Amino acid sequence: MPRPRQPRLTRQLIVDTATALIDAEGLPAFSTRRLAAELGVRGPSLYNHFATKDEILDAVADTVTGAVDTSGFASRDWVAALRDWAWSYRRALTAHPNIVPYLAQGPGRRPAALAMADAVYGGLVRAGWPPARATHIGAALRYFVAGSALGSFARGFVEEPELYAAHYPHLRDAHRLAEHQQSVDEGAFALGLDALLHGLTAEYARTVGPVESARPSG
Amino acid sequence: MPRPRQPRLTRQLIVDTATALIDAEGLPAFSTRRLAAELGVRGPSLYNHFATKDEILDAVADTVTGAVDTSGFASRDWVAALRDWAWSYRRALTAHPNIVPYLAQGPGRRPAALAMADAVYGGLVRAGWPPARATHIGAALRYFVAGSALGSFARGFVEEPELYAAHYPHLRDAHRLAEHQQSVDEGAFALGLDALLHGLTAEYARTVGPVESARPSG
DNA sequence: GCGGCAAAACTTACACCGCTAGTTTAAGGG
DNA sequence: CCCTTAAACTAGCGGTGTAAGTTTTGCCGC
Structure with a gap:
């Protein structure tokens, strides 16, 4: 079957299908032949259309990252902007959890990831944070979001109570985590994010100056 | 070559060699044949000696996690214990960064990870945190540590200034990040951890009661 | 209109992958 | 001493990413 009348493949179509396949069956099941099929x-x-498999994965990762909203940095105070960004970031990742392990490995050359880092960094510097601090804050929040989307603390547990009861006295009810997976992960994220922002607000007041444009909501 | 006079393989030897191989050449280069060679x-x-490749990886991951020190929860106030644990956790992971993507995917059945979760949870509950809160705090810190060891924000950047200058105005000096990789990552971790603990201390004072045994150091 | 070139599919093939099955020999217990 | 088990082997299956070369189509310039 040689060149068809009308091309059957497009970069866009490949990326979309790859995303759906990874969402449905996970990263390990994603092979070039499987995708082609x-x-x-x-x-x-x-x-x-793509030079390597990784180039396809990069395109998928970039699309996912592209869904993150950083517009808050242009319109809101830095605390609210960070909060909005972090939640949007988390939503984008948890919408496609299977690609996260790949995506989490450095912003690299992916345009969307770089644009995101640029927006965050710029917003923080504009708010008065010293450049080095802005870099650290952006990175720290990235760690937290990526870790939360990747690790899914609760998902790791197994439905076999006796596995835990014997050896891990405090985890007696750990198997229940699997039931409430999403709420545990979201609750942990909400708590951690609020704590982080609270701490950053205090740091801002201490090192940058009295809180002016920063109106913490927590 | 049949059964030798003295076995050439041991679970321990396999795990150690696997760890060294992964450290030296990365996860993708780690194959059963390569390890055997x-x-x-x-x-x-x-x-x-092992039923599957994943079982080997689990053993490696468990060894890495086993190096994390949670003894602080038995002797120090909860804030100091969390801080010590987080740093120890981070040191354990960054000592073997290549295994982190595998390790980060849920505590699962790995004994060391479960023991760690148990110690953290128990320590927090003993300190007065409500059980649900204790779970959230442990998970949140796990997210942060895992994300920091995995992402290595700085490592992702490339040594080509012109790549960034054009499109990402605020990242003009992003290529310099690669130079100071370790210090950026550690600085971001230190900042984020302090902020997290600061926020948790405030939360503790607000919801659990006046700080008594908790003596925040930040 | 037509020749030629690029595009986009194809087939074939290589080296590697995780893992299974069956074989061979040595070690160790009854 | 035999017999089971352990621990290595070889052979091989189906799958992987990707390189190379083939074939047909669509399109552009003459």
Whole structure:
């Protein structure tokens, strides 16, 4: 089957299908042949549109990151902007949890990740944070969000109470975590984010100056 | 070459060699055949000692997690214990950064991870935190530590200034991040951890009661 | 209109992957 | 001493990413 009348593949179509496949079956199940099959095509054909498998994954990761909203840094005080950004970031990642392990490994050359870092850094510097501090804050929040989307603390537990009861006295009810997975993860995220922002507000007051444009809501 | 006079493989030897191999060449380079070659053996021989490749990786991950020190929860106030634990946790992970993406995916059945979770949870509950809060705090800190060890914000940047200058105005000096990688990551971690603990201290005073045994150091 | 070139699919193939099955020999217990 | 078990082996299956070369189509310039 040679070149068809109308191309069957597009970068966009490949990325969309790859995203759906990863969402549905996980990263390990994502292979070039499997993806090609999903597209009604033969595997190597993908290489007419992407140079490597990683390039496809980068495109998927970039699309996911592109959904993050950083507009708050242009309109709100820095605390509110950080909060909005962190939640938007988390939502974007948890919408496609299976790609997170790949995505989490450095902003690299991915345009959307760089644009995001740029917006955050710029917003914090504009708010009065020293550049080095702005870098640290952006990184720290990134750690927290990525960790929360990746680790899914609760998901790791297993439905076998006796596994825990014997050896881990305090985790007697750990198996229950699996039931309330989402609420545990979201609760931990909300608590941690509030604590982080609270601490940053105090740090701001101490080192930058009295809180003016910063109106902490927590 | 049949059964040798003296076994050439041990679970311990396999785990140690696997750890060294992953440290030296990264997760993708870690294959059963490659590991076997490193051990002077033929690949399938590993399956006399481990059922699957993942079981080997779990053992490596468990060894890494086992190096985390949670003793502070038995002797110090909860804030100091959390701080010590978080730093120890981070040191354990950054000592073997290549295994982190695997390790980060849920505490699962790995004994060391469960023991760690148990110690943290128990310590927080003993300090007066409500159980649900204790779970959230442990998870939040885990997110932060795992994210910091995984993402290595700075490592992601590339040594090509012109890549950033054009499109990301605030990241003009982003390529310099690669130079100061370790200090940026550690600084971000220190800042974030202090902010988190500061916020948790405030939360404790507000919801649990006046700070008594808690003696925040930040 | 037509020749030629680029595009986009194809087939084939390589080296590697995790893992299974069956084989061989040595070690150790009854 | 036999017999089970352990621990290595070889062979091989189905799958992986990707390189190379083939074929047909669409399109652009003459």
